[in-house]
Amino acid sequence: MKHLKLEELDSQLERNQLSGFWRTRVPLHASEAPYLWKWEPLLDGLLKASETIGIEQAERRAIRLVSPHLPIKTTSHTLQVTFSIVNPGEVAKAHRHNMAAIRFVVQGKGAYTVVSGEKFFMEEGDLILTPNWTWHDHHNESEDPIIWLDGLDGPLIQSLNILFFEDAEIPEQPVTRQTGESLSRLGFARTPKRDETHLRGVPFRYSWKDIYQALKAMKEADGDPFDGTLLRYINPTTGGSTYPTMSCEVQLFKAREATKAHRHTSTAIYHVFRGRGRTKVGEGYLEWKKGDTFVVPLWQWHCHENLSNEEAVLFSINDRPVMESLQLYREEAGN
Numbered sequence: 001m002k003h004l005k006l007e008e009l010d011s012q013l014e015r016n017q018l019s020g021f022w023r024t025r026v027p028l029h030a031s032e033a034p035y036l037w038k039w040e041p042l043l044d045g046l047l048k049a050s051e052t053i054g055i056e057q058a059e060r061r062a063i064r065l066v067s068p069h070l071p072i073k074t075t076s077h078t079l080q081v082t083f084s085i086v087n088p089g090e091v092a093k094a095h096r097h098n099m100a101a102i103r104f105v106v107q108g109k110g111a112y113t114v115v116s117g118e119k120f121f122m123e124e125g126d127l128i129l130t131p132n133w134t135w136h137d138h139h140n141e142s143e144d145p146i147i148w149l150d151g152l153d154g155p156l157i158q159s160l161n162i163l164f165f166e167d168a169e170i171p172e173q174p175v176t177r178q179t180g181e182s183l184s185r186l187g188f189a190r191t192p193k194r195d196e197t198h199l200r201g202v203p204f205r206y207s208w209k210d211i212y213q214a215l216k217a218m219k220e221a222d223g224d225p226f227d228g229t230l231l232r233y234i235n236p237t238t239g240g241s242t243y244p245t246m247s248c249e250v251q252l253f254k255a256r257e258a259t260k261a262h263r264h265t266s267t268a269i270y271h272v273f274r275g276r277g278r279t280k281v282g283e284g285y286l287e288w289k290k291g292d293t294f295v296v297p298l299w300q301w302h303c304h305e306n307l308s309n310e311e312a313v314l315f316s317i318n319d320r321p322v323m324e325s326l327q328l329y330r331e332e333a334g335n
């Protein structure tokens with residue numbers, strides 16, 4: 001048999017949709033740069049959008065945080081953050097999707113989200129869950145606009161090419177449950193009825209009042225060396241993470257508290273709910289204050305520091321449950 005030149009072999013393979021391993025290297029983890037979005041331009045954009053984007057598109061009146069370091073327009077490669085503003089009297093039409101979503105209320109009160117037939121009222125600091133494939137519509141019957149942070153596992157779901165979305169036939173779903181029913185059924189129950197859908201997460205509201213009380217109560221105990229006083233929002237039926245794809249967390253740093261550095265294979269997006277400080281990521285610092293949002297990409301060394309004499313509170317979402325369920329979670333402590 002006549003010896004082929006390597007180039008000829010390569011092109012012969014290429015013509016047949018084949019590729020020799022001698023030509024390629026599997027790309028290893030590429031470190032991503034962190035990024036911080038300041039509150040002021042975001043708020044300005046939201047206020048302008050509230051005047052420019054009409055009521056008929058209220059459910060589209062959201063602004064996405066886009067990292068300049070990623071090939072697609074998203075906040076991180078797995079999770080996405082947008083901010084929504086809903087004016088008094090508006091309804092954001094009912095729909096559902098198999099992206100799991102959370103709302104964390106940043107400003108305003110008196111609005112509510114209906115999820116699977118139950119009204120969940122929204123006040124500053126509240127976290128409302130709309131799990132994968134649950135119907136949801138948003139209403140603002142208060143006097144003032146309301147602003148919230150939406151956290152979604154959209155980029156992850158899109159990367160799996162499995163994203164489904166459905167508009168409801170009627171703009172407002174019927175309310176079929178008592179307000180607070182989910183808390184009574186799930187929040188205090190020891191052995192709640194479980195079914196498949198509970199594993200995806202449950203429609204639920206974690207009130208800021210309760211969360212803050214818990215944070216305060218824990219504050220005097222020794223916090224986590226890497227995360228200060230940290231609470232995870234757990235799925236009340238499983239005791240596991242908020243969703244299979246996303247964990248929601250909140251952490252408090254006491255006046256001037258500084259944490260030790262660590263790194264892990266999960267990515268986190270933080271929103272500054274109170275206070276001001278800085279987070280060292282790699283060799284650089286992200287200086288933050290109330291309203292700012294920032295991303296700490298996976299496997300980057302990071303530590304937090306409260307720069308004021310007041311407490312600082314960070315709300316965050318991360319993809320740790322994905323890494324854990326795939327046996328890919330790894331964490332290292334710094335020196």
Ligand SMILES: [Fe+2]
Nearest residue numbers: 095097101136
């Ligand atoms: Fe939605």
Ligand SMILES: [Fe+2]
Nearest residue numbers: 226262264302
């Ligand atoms: Fe961390």
